[in-house]
Structures are given as C-alpha cells and as structure tokens.
Amino acid sequence: MNQKQIIVLKKLLQYIKPYKIHLIFISISALLSVVFTLLTPILIGNAIDYVIGPGNVDFPNIFKILTYLAASIAISAIFQWFMSYESSKLTSLTVSDLRSSAFGKFNQVPLKFIDTNSHGNLINSIVNDIDQISDGLLQGFSQLFSGVITIIGTLLFMLFIQYKIAFVVVLLTPLSFFVASFISKHTYHQMKEQAEIRGELSGYIEEIIGNEKTIKAFGYEKRAINTFSTINQRLYDCGWRAQFYSSLTNPGTRFVNGVVYAAVGIYGAISAVNGTLSVGQLSSFLSYANQYTKPFNEISGVFTEFQSALASASRIFSIIESENEISDENLLTEVNCEGEIDINHISFSYVPEVPLIEDFNLHVATGQRVAIVGPTGCGKTTFINLLMRFYDITSGQIKIDGIDIRDMKRKTLREQFGMVLQESWLFQGSIFENIAYGKQDATLEEVVEAAKSAHAHSFIKRLPNGYDTIITEDGNISQGQKQLLCIARIMLTKPPILILDEATSNIDTRTEVKIQKAFLELMRGRTSFIVAHRLSTIKESDVIIVMDKGHIIEQGNHVELLEKGGFYSNLYNSQFAVT
Template identity: 40%
Template sequence: MTTMKVTERVQGMGGPGRGGPFGSSMVGQKSMTFGPSAKRLFARLAPERVKVLAVLALAVASVALMSIAPKLLGTATDLIFEGLFGKQLPAGVSKEEAVERLRAAGDDRVADMLSSMNVLPGQGVDFGAVGTVLTVVLVLYVGSAVLGLTQGLLLNGVVQRTMLRMRAEVEDKIHRLPLSYFDKQPRGELLSRVTNDIDNVSQVLQQTMSQLLTSLLTVVGVLAMMFWISPALALIAIVTIPLTIAVTGAIMKRSQKQFIAQWRATGKLNAHVEEAFTGHALTKVFGRRREVERQFADQNEELFKAGFGAQFASGLIMPTMMFLGNLTYVVIAVVGGLRVASGTMSLGDVQAFIQYSRQFTQPLTQVASMVNLLQSGVASAERVFELLDASEEPADAPGSAASVSRGRVEFSHVSFRYEPEKPLIEDLSLVAEPGQTVAIVGPTGAGKTTLVNLIMRFYDLDSGHITLDGVDVSSMPRRSLRGQVGMVLQDTWLFHGTIRDNIAYGRPTASEEEILAAARATFVDRFVHSLPDGYDTVIDEEGSNVSAGEKQLITIARAFLSNPALLILDEATSSVDTRTELLVQQAMAALRSDRTSFVIAHRLSTIRDADLILVMEDGRIVEQGSHHGLLAAGGAYAALYQAQFAGPVVEEESLV
C-alpha cells in the first residue's frame, strides 16, 4: 500500500471562482470581434438555405414593386400638371407655337418648361389616364405588402428553427462538458448564457434580419431608379453612403465594447443574485444582508454604466443619419427645382426623385438604428459561442460496454491533480474486494470525495489505472460505467415531479411493485402516507414540502431501485435523525450486500461494520483496518473516534 499526498484542498462542486452566498467572481472572457462573430451567427442559417433564398426572392420582388411606384406617381403628377398647364394655353395652337409665343414675350423659363412637357393647348386634365396610373400604383403597393408579409412569415420560421437548433446544441454541449467546467463556472453566469443570451439572439435576429434585408435591397432599388431619372442628382445622394459608413463604423467600434461589457455585467449580476437567493437564510443568520445589498448595488451600478454607455453610443447613430439625410433632401430639392425651371426635368420626375431620396435615406437610417440591436445580439452570440467552444470530455475509447459482475475495484499507482501546479493524489494503490464495504474517513479536504469521482470518471487520471473486475475504467464508455454505479450524495437532488417519479429516476423501467418495494426498504413508505397525495405528492423545485431527511431517504430509495453493481455513499445519512439513521443503516446493509461499496463518512457510527476503513490524515492514508482493530491500535482512527464520542464527556468532567 502506497500513500496518497494531498498538499492543498481543491474546492468541490462549488468550484474555484464561486464567492459563496455573499458574492461571486467572474471567469475571464475574451471577446471576439464583431465581424467574425456576426458571420458565424448568420452561418447558422445554412440548414434553412432554401427558405432563406425564398425570403430573399420575396424581398427582392417586394422592394422592386415598391421602387417602381414613386416613378408612376410622378407620371400621375405630370398628367395633372400638364393638364392644368395646357388648359391655360389657347386652343387651336400647337405646343411649338405656344413655346415660340412665350419666348417672344420674354418668358424663356416658362417656355423651357413647356417644351419638356407633353401638352395639348386648351385641353385639361385627363382624369381617366390619371385613374389608370393610380390603380396600377395601388396594385403595386398591395402586391408589395403581400410579398412582404409572406417574407416575414417565412423568416419567422427560419429564425425560430435556428434558435431551436442552437438551444438543442447548447443542451447537448452541457452534457458533454467535464465536471471541471462547472466547478470553475458560476452557476448564475452559466444560466445567463443558456437563457438570457440565447433569448436575446433570437429577438435580435427576428427584429433585424427582415428590416436589414429590406433596407439594403431598398437602397439598391431606389438608387437604380434615381440614376434612371437623373444621374446628376443620384450622385448627390450617393455622397451620403461613405459618410454613413464612416459615421456608423466609428460609433460601432466604440459601442461594441460597451455591449460586451453589458452582457458580461448581466451574467455577473445573475450569478450574484442566484447565489444570494440560494443562501438567503445564511445572509439572515450571519447578519450579512447589508454586505449582500452593497455587492448587489455595486454590480447593478456596473451593469447600469455598461448598459447606459452601450445604448448612448449606439443611440448616436439614428440622429446623425437623420441629419445627413435632411442635408441631402435640401440639396436635392434646390437642385431639382432649378432643373424643372430650366426644363431639363419634369415636375413629376422631381417629385419622384425627392420621394426616392427619402426612401434612400430612410433605409440607411433604419440600418443604422438596427446596428445597436445587432451589436447586442452578436455580443450575446459570442458568449453562447464561448460555451459551445469550451473543451469537452475526452471521447470514450472505442470498445463495447463492459458489465461489472463481481465489483472488484483496484487503484494502481494512481496520481491526480485538479490543477497542474497543485499535486493532490500521488501514487495511490488500494484494492476493494467484491462485496466489501470500504469506508473512507478523515478530516474535511483530505480528498475523500475525489477518490469516488475518479471511479466514476468525472475526472480522468494523470497517471496509473483504476480497474473494475480487471477492466480499466478509462476503456469503458462513461455511460456504461456510470449506469452500473449507484451514488447517494450528501447534497440531495430532487427534480420537480412526484415522489414516485423521483424514486423511479434510478430505473425508469421499474414496475410499480418494485418502486414501492424500494420505498419500503428505505423507509420512505413511512412518511409518504402522511402526505396529502401520497406517492403522487409533487415536490417543488426547492423541495420545501418535504424535510431534508425525507429528501435524503428518497435519494437512497432511488439508488436502491437502480440495483447497482457498485455503490458509493457520500455522507448519505447526514440529513436524517438518529432514530431514522438506525433504520437507514439496516436498509444500507441490505443494499450493500453482495456488492462493493465505498462509504465516505464523518459520523463514524455509520461505518462500524465496514470491512475496510481507510483513514486519511494530512493528505495520506495513515491507517487501514476494521473498526475494532483500529480502535485497539490507538492511532489516528481511535483519536477521531474519541474526539467524536468521548469529547463532550471529557469536556463536562473538566468543567466539574
């Protein structure tokens, strides 16, 4: 038997980085740049490429119809204006004669306007032609609206299915992550990524994709129509594009950092709130409410500053774009008016062009206003991608599942450390024979739980081997290995469901008779009948409608029902009363029969009947043997026993 050296206790399930119920710390995160993250996010739409192409086609058609309509409205304006103008001219003369008379009278500007019109002197407005044009325009607008609605419905399905796959991928990823990841990650921070961040990505994609697509296509369509009407005026409008890119890029560069900080602060605050609420009773008992409130206020203030900075920076985009658009509108109106006066453009074309200029700057403004939402969504996507990119458990070695029939467990020169620079277990060797109950005792932090975690392959060894019935656990699929091991922990875990369902969690295929037999064997049956709904009593999320001891009994019944080949009990009776403990020990004795069991215990009364007791002290296995043999030896185990059972008596005698 060699020794095991523990130089420093590594935190258990709470893990490094947790601040307990009075605070929390954040895992360092490295943010990605906006471009690659946005590209990766939109690449997730690839499985919906057919529908995305359909959305694109509908958007193009909708924008095309919308872009043609102003030009036709300009035609209607020309018909009305030309009719009104023609009615003022004397009938019976040609347009050319009317133009010559105007020039002779010195009205060259009016003559220029008249020469560019399609006017019949003395004839008024052709309302039939105007009505036809307006009807066509109405059809175009209705068709554009219908196509846009269809596009929105398709896009909604695309986004929601994409989010469905992302949530499923995150859920699957969580089950592939090693236990060490959860040890180092505050639970509230992880929940924030899985819930808040994914929801934010969904909302942002839903709100921005349709509007961004339509706005960009509108810019292209409107620009084409503007060049068709007047290339000179179109060039004036184009000036706004580089200005828009420059202004938006400068603001985005600043606000993206703020959005990253905002969502980090959100995760940090969630982690603190989750821990503070979980330990709410402790904050009351130890009078730490003011400290918790101060830490909450500090982190809330941090979130406020980050959120204010992000929204303020991105909020500058909208008014800046409106200002640039208004400048363009003024220039086009002035130049267009001069061109109408000179006869180089018709009034309808100027009207259409002014409408196009509005349609041109409006989508640019909309794109700019969507930037802050898009930045927020990409910042959340980065945090989800960090989770998806986290290192997973090493893949199982190829091979078939091995069945544990005897339950012989052997540690052979095992070494392990949670952190490379901090040795924990060094060159440990021990053997647990089939059917033996091996108890592990010692002070807190001696690495007792680490031993059973290694058997379950929650962590992989640095060196050495652990075998079950001669089969190296590292060669066994994790699911197969863990399916043959029953485990009862000190910290009970029950899910929201009935007591029957929680017991059956150990073996879902168990019959009603088997569930009841497990409940009777572990004395669950004794208190269930006092509950209003018996085995159908629903346990709430916190398990507050059953006592701590009753919850522990349910978890023991769950392990009993699973009928494992190897049993691990980690302070399994720590939450039950003394009388119930005696009954549970009897149940545990029946449960441990004919199977190898590892029992971690602080209460030495629970392991008196163990076949082998390992005593760990100062990082080493200092003693091993039976209960009576170790007491007779008068060593470390005897000292622990005396301290636990004789200590109070000695103290009373010394006071007398």
C-alpha cells in the same frame, strides 16, 4: 466589423445554413416588396404630371394610375408580410438549434467546466444571451435585406429618371457609411462588456438567492446589497455608454437624410426650372431621396442590435466550443461487474501546483464494505469523483474486475455504481418519477418496494396524492424525506457497487437505525464505499481506511484501528469522549 466579429458571424451563419431555403424566400420577398414600393413614387409623379396646368386634368389616365398604385401597394404589403414571417421562422429555428447546442454542451464538457464557471452566468447565457441573438437576427434579417435592396433599387430608379441628380446622391452616400461605422464600432465594445457584466450579475443573484438562509444567519444582508450595488452600478455605467452610442443612430442618420434631401431638392428644382425635369419627376425624386436614406436609418438601428447579438453570440460560442470530455466512443459498453477494485499508484490534483492525492494504493475485494474517514479536505470526496470518472486521474490506474476504468464507456462505468450523496437532488416531478429516475421502465410495484426498503413508503402514503405527489422546486417535503427518496432511488436500481457519501446526514437517529439495516441488506454481496463523519455508522465495515492529505495513513477494521491508538482512535474517542 473587426476580425473577431467576422469570425463570430461566420459561426452564426453555420447555424443558419440548414435553413437557407427561408433565406432565399426572405431575399425574393424583399426584392419584390421593394420593387413594388419603388414603383409608387413614379406612379404618383406621373399622376402629378397629368394635373399640371389649367384644364389639363386627365381623369381617365389618373384613375388608371390610381388602380396601378393600389395594386402596387397591396402586392408590396403582401410580400412585406411574407418576408417578416419567413424571417421570424428562420430566427426561431436558428435560435432553437443554438440553444440546444449550448445546453447539450453541458453534458459533454468535463465536470471541471461546470465547477469552475458561475452557474448563474451559464444560465444567463442560455436564456438572455440567446434571446439577444434572437432579437438581433429577427430585426436584422427583416430590415437588412429590404434596406440593401431599397438602396440599390432606389439608385437604379433615380438613374433611370435623371442620372445627374442620382450622381449627387451617390456622392453623399459615404457620409451615411461613416456615421454608421462610427456608431457600430463604439457600440459593439459596450454591448460586449454589458453582456459580460449582466452574466456576472445573474451569477451573483443566483448565488445569493440559493443561500439566503446562510446570508440571514450571518447578517450578511447589507454586504450582499453593497456587492450587488457595485456590480449593478458597473452595469449601469456600461449600459449608459452603450445607450449613448446607440442613441446617436437616429440624429446622425436624420442629419444625413436632411443633407441628401436638401441636395436633391435644390438640384431638382433648378433642373425643373430649366425644363430638364418635370414637376412629377421632381416629386418622384424627392420621394426617392427619402426612401434612399431611410434604409440607412434602419440599418444603423439594426447594426446596434446586431452588435449586441454578436457580443452575446461570442459568449455562447465560448460555451459551445469548450473542450469536451475525452471521447469514449470505441470503449467497452458491457462489463460483467463483480465489484473487485484495484487502485494502483494513482495521483490527482485539481490545480497542478497543489498536490492532493499522491501514490494512492488500495485493493477492495468483491462484496467488501469499505469506510473512508479523515479530516475535511483529505481527499475523500475526490476519491469518489475519481472512481466515477467525474475527474480523470493524473497518473496510475483504477481497475474494476481487472478492467481499467478508462477502457469502459463512462455510461457503462457509472451504471455499475449506485450513489447517495449528502446533498439530495430531486427534480420537479412526481415522487414516482423521482424514485424511478435511474430505471425509467420501473413498475409501480418496484418503486413501492424500493420506497419500503428505504423507509419512505409511510410518509409518501400520507401525502395528498401518494406517489403521484408533485415535488416543487422549493420543496414541499423535508430535507430528510428528500434524502429517503434518493436512497429509494438506489434501492430500486440495485447496482453492484455502492457509494454512500454522508447518505444519512439529514436523517433523524431513529430513522437512521432503520436505514442502516436497509443498507446492510442492500450491501450484502455488493462492494460498498461509505464516506462518513459520524464514526458510529461505520463500525460494521470490513475495512476502514483513514485518509489525510491524499494518503492512506491507517487501514483496518474498527477494533484493529482502536487498538493501534493512532489517528482513527483519537478521532473516534473525540466523538464519544465523556465530558
């Protein structure tokens, strides 16, 4: 094992440490199972010595040995079962903790981590890589302990019977280590590469399946298949090499077995002819020769699985050890939010070399409705991300009611906002659970009231089970209906500050008019930010800020901006120009 593998193994052992009692049980069970297994050849050898020569069959002693033999086999089997049980339990507990740590990490890393990594690759790590670790651990612990103890125990038993033949076996042992080392060294690199390509393939599949309509609309099917085939071919080539090296395990170790068995057989036969070794002892030695080399076969096979497990563990730890969001442990947990917002000289960029928002200033009074408009890529959504602290500003200051948002816990800050995005997000569960997502102690009456305010109640009542209808992953309701449920979710929580990012983009015009009235009611007395491309939806806003290239280039109400005849006026007239 190289240095990197050792480091990964140490990290893995930290997850095993809380369950070391199971490790102790595995060790004890392996020891007792092997001891009673190794008694069998001696008992059989003694029985053979009692039947050598005409008229020399000692039936009483043979029956006595057979009784011991049956008891030894039974006890060995019991401890073998207990070792497998404990190994399975240890693996399950360890893998469960590992998967929980990896999944929990997704809630601790900055949003940038999720945005910059393939979602399919992350899913593959949580599911397949941890399954690979599970397989490696399960096979490893049940065979590694028994294998090592078998090797040591067999040598001790052989030394007890005839030290000279045992010395011959010891001399041939390095050959087994050489074969195992050669195979494991080459297998690890191939297994690691295979895990990485498998993650890349999972990410691509997730991307394609999630955007199948777009692919079909643009006739991208053949190119998608070609890209998939390229990645799949790389996986095949890497998998073939990995399987080739791992397939060397069996013939390589069998060759070593044959050499050891032949050496013991020849030397033992000579010793038996010379009278220094009985026929029964020779039989025992030949059995031990088989048992001595068998663990090397198993350990070599385990090593192949273990290499794959370490490669997968390396990918998992790259997630677990990712940098967390900046801690907010000692920050404010409660604020009396009225909704006044001051933004002073803030700057931000996703990539340092590409500036996005520079020296941005804005004052929003309590209860104001602020609309944000501008061309695609001007920084509208980024501004919302900064308000919610999904990303942290590079410089400057954002204050809510005079308190810097970096002085509040993120949870406390986000509780002050209600957010409806263009992309509706619902989980697989009942409509009631989805609306009550932000207020889990909500009553049915509150949920119904919120649904009525969002004009969702009528379509919900027409569903087979009303508010108990389960929303499936593919969606058994329309995109517009999903959006209404997201709006109802905000209607229920009634936060002091609202963010509506193209909130009515998937809703028909007639329903949108009703929703706008509901929003007006909801926004009364609340600070609101409205991001919209359809300018007809923001004419009633108190302030409209026009953004371009991360800067505010115009600011005022609808009438004032039209009178200026600037960017907003041109943008508005382009939407309502008569052709």
